[in-house]
Amino acid sequence: MYIYQAKGWPNFVWNTNEVLPLLGKVRHRQGLLFGQMNSLGFSLKENAVLDTLALDVTKSSEIEGEVLNLEQVRSSIARRLGIDIGTVTPAGRDVEGVVEMLLDATQRYGEQLTAERLFGWHAALFPTGRSGMYKITVGNWRTGEAGPMQVVSGPIGREKVHFEASDANLLKRETDSFLNWINNDNTNDPVIKAAIAHLWFVTIHPFDDGNGRIGRAVMDLLLARADDSTYRFYSVSAQILRERQEYYKQLEVTQRSSLDITPWITWFLNCMYRSMSYSEELLAGVVKRNEFWAKYKETDLNERQRKVLVVLLDNFFGKLTSSKWAKMAKTSQDTATRDLQDLVAKGILVKEPGGGRSTSYTLV
Numbered sequence: 001m002y003i004y005q006a007k008g009w010p011n012f013v014w015n016t017n018e019v020l021p022l023l024g025k026v027r028h029r030q031g032l033l034f035g036q037m038n039s040l041g042f043s044l045k046e047n048a049v050l051d052t053l054a055l056d057v058t059k060s061s062e063i064e065g066e067v068l069n070l071e072q073v074r075s076s077i078a079r080r081l082g083i084d085i086g087t088v089t090p091a092g093r094d095v096e097g098v099v100e101m102l103l104d105a106t107q108r109y110g111e112q113l114t115a116e117r118l119f120g121w122h123a124a125l126f127p128t129g130r131s132g133m134y135k136i137t138v139g140n141w142r143t144g145e146a147g148p149m150q151v152v153s154g155p156i157g158r159e160k161v162h163f164e165a166s167d168a169n170l171l172k173r174e175t176d177s178f179l180n181w182i183n184n185d186n187t188n189d190p191v192i193k194a195a196i197a198h199l200w201f202v203t204i205h206p207f208d209d210g211n212g213r214i215g216r217a218v219m220d221l222l223l224a225r226a227d228d229s230t231y232r233f234y235s236v237s238a239q240i241l242r243e244r245q246e247y248y249k250q251l252e253v254t255q256r257s258s259l260d261i262t263p264w265i266t267w268f269l270n271c272m273y274r275s276m277s278y279s280e281e282l283l284a285g286v287v288k289r290n291e292f293w294a295k296y297k298e299t300d301l302n303e304r305q306r307k308v309l310v311v312l313l314d315n316f317f318g319k320l321t322s323s324k325w326a327k328m329a330k331t332s333q334d335t336a337t338r339d340l341q342d343l344v345a346k347g348i349l350v351k352e353p354g355g356g357r358s359t360s361y362t363l364v
Helices: 016-038 042-063 070-081 093-107 115-125 168-184 190-204 211-227 236-242 244-255 262-295 303-314 322-329 333-345
Strands: 150-153 160-164 349-351 361-363
Touching (some): 016 042, 016 190, 016 262, 042 093, 042 211, 042 236, 070 093, 160 244, 190 211, 190 262, 211 236, 262 303, 303 333, 322 333
Antiparallel strands (some): 150 160, 349 361
């Protein structure tokens, strides 16, 4: 039996003795984080928000196996929020749609969540009316024509059904109940509401595709209400990706259990707490980049050098070689070598031990 078949659905219950101490811990950490971020200058705070939102967009999509271009995501967010990041990278429709959804959720968190608003999010995610090769119902609830909505894994013939959503004919009633609760229930802390809302939404599974990403956008809307701020300094979606296996396990177990969702809420609160720990690393990265560009603001750098240095300061892993530079800057090997040697001469990069074709470089 699935949770939506339980008597009393969707009247969830939980053990407050287990939940409230964790909620207090999370709320305290939120306060400390916001105090730390608000002590930054305006420019640094803007960049911290940009990094967090870009992380949220890319990681929420990556949970579903879709990898977005980070530079495109950052450029799209910066353009929409009026943040100057220098060089702008044109973004594709796949990036623009996810960015549009997340910004609508987090920047207009105080507005009511309606069916039309959710339809708009869904249409932004699937502008071609297709999910991969398959045509889907876009900007409206799923229908029953394709049969039961199931979450499955495994090879054809040996599929494992993790979850089967309720009949499409019940969606109007289910979504009306959900949206009424989102907009009118003030008995629960918004953080607790965010935990419940995400579980509830993916359990209803109202769309043909995109339920996970839209469910996390609903979560972000409620977390923005919890913070009462458009500024985002932590990404629960990024932490969910780090714990993706446990995330799906918790969803599956909860959706096959009773209306007592204490384990789900406690896992969610712990996940959220851990996400704020990573915000300290994010802040350190923002400060590092700010100091770097302040130090070299008078240094003559070409467009290729600026582009690759942004990557090095953000999220570059492994060793930087001339061949990697050529690939990132979309230039020839000879030009890459000249760019690298120029940065060494200017004291920005240094050669690591080794030589020949294996020569690698790192930031001073």
